[in-house]
Amino acid sequence: MTDPLYELVQLKNGTWSVRSRVLGETFHPVIGPVAEAEALYVRQLQLPQRMARHSGEFVIWDIGLGAAANICTVLQASATGTNPVRIVSFDCTSAPLRFALEHPRLLEFIAPYQQAAQTLLDQGQVEFTNGNHLVSWNYFEADFPSLVRLPTAQTWPKPHAILFDAFSPARNPEMWTLPLFERLHGLLDPSRDCLMATYSRSTLLRVTLLLAGFFVGTGHATGDKEETTIAANSLRLISEPLDPKWLSKVRRSSSAEPMIQPLYRQQPLSSDNWERLERHAQFRGSHGITR
Numbered sequence: 001m002t003d004p005l006y007e008l009v010q011l012k013n014g015t016w017s018v019r020s021r022v023l024g025e026t027f028h029p030v031i032g033p034v035a036e037a038e039a040l041y042v043r044q045l046q047l048p049q050r051m052a053r054h055s056g057e058f059v060i061w062d063i064g065l066g067a068a069a070n071i072c073t074v075l076q077a078s079a080t081g082t083n084p085v086r087i088v089s090f091d092c093t094s095a096p097l098r099f100a101l102e103h104p105r106l107l108e109f110i111a112p113y114q115q116a117a118q119t120l121l122d123q124g125q126v127e128f129t130n131g132n133h134l135v136s137w138n139y140f141e142a143d144f145p146s147l148v149r150l151p152t153a154q155t156w157p158k159p160h161a162i163l164f165d166a167f168s169p170a171r172n173p174e175m176w177t178l179p180l181f182e183r184l185h186g187l188l189d190p191s192r193d194c195l196m197a198t199y200s201r202s203t204l205l206r207v208t209l210l211l212a213g214f215f216v217g218t219g220h221a222t223g224d225k226e227e228t229t230i231a232a233n234s235l236r237l238i239s240e241p242l243d244p245k246w247l248s249k250v251r252r253s254s255s256a257e258p259m260i261q262p263l264y265r266q267q268p269l270s271s272d273n274w275e276r277l278e279r280h281a282q283f284r285g286s287h288g289i290t291r
């Protein structure tokens, strides 16, 4: 029977991905689920290396669990590590993961984790051994912007890494607002290094992350995107921080003002926000801002 919400799509390079029929958006649309997750999250966030260096539980927040391609790829890449890993996944629907579980042959990333993913869906949590290490995986099914505002969010294990993978800001604006990223930043433990990656390189997103309190840098290329975005709670974690040259681009941009409400629109940066941006610790002490 045809699924009314999701379909399988074959990409130009022959790999298969999942497409939301409702939003008309394909998950990992260019190079495919595994290659994108490896470039954007595994390599960029240096997950296997950081997990190996870490002592104790390494915590990953997986925002936008979807079909679980990102997190399964991270698990595959880190299977030789010995430290325990805790994953906290979030999504407002389990339908894409249920769909992926029906297609393990074409969506290969799910194949080794079918049993774990099924238990996760049935019980909201699962523990299993991945290669050499123990994984504790929790799933919260809820509207993320509402969930994250609740006081109980303070009790969630603090992350070392965040995979942020919502649909595009135009189609999924509630996941890209300034209040959401301010709250996310506020939930981090300042004494625990945390790196977050996401596929967008838009000026609007980068300004939003900076104003929310993150330090922000240029992220690796993936597929047809020359750049993505990486953010952290400490500047020393960012290898290519956005610089004054980028700031002058913001000044000229017609789409830099963060969204406060979940309503997509494009506006130049307001003068208040420009002043806040210039005062950000990332640019303090920088010279040569061109206006």
Ligand SMILES: C[S@@+](CC[C@H](N)C(=O)[O-])C[C@H]1O[C@@H](n2cnc3c(N)ncnc32)[C@H](O)[C@@H]1O
Pocket: 026, 027, 028, 063, 064, 065, 066, 067, 068, 069, 070, 071, 090, 091, 092, 093, 096, 142, 143, 144, 145, 165, 166, 167, 172, 174, 175
């Ligand atoms: C691009 S897909 C994620 C793909 C996924 N990371 C993977 O590897 O398969 C975006 C996901 O964001 C979720 N999402 C969109 N709006 C949301 C919201 N308001 N709250 C929670 N999740 C949301 C969607 O349900 C969808 O599964």
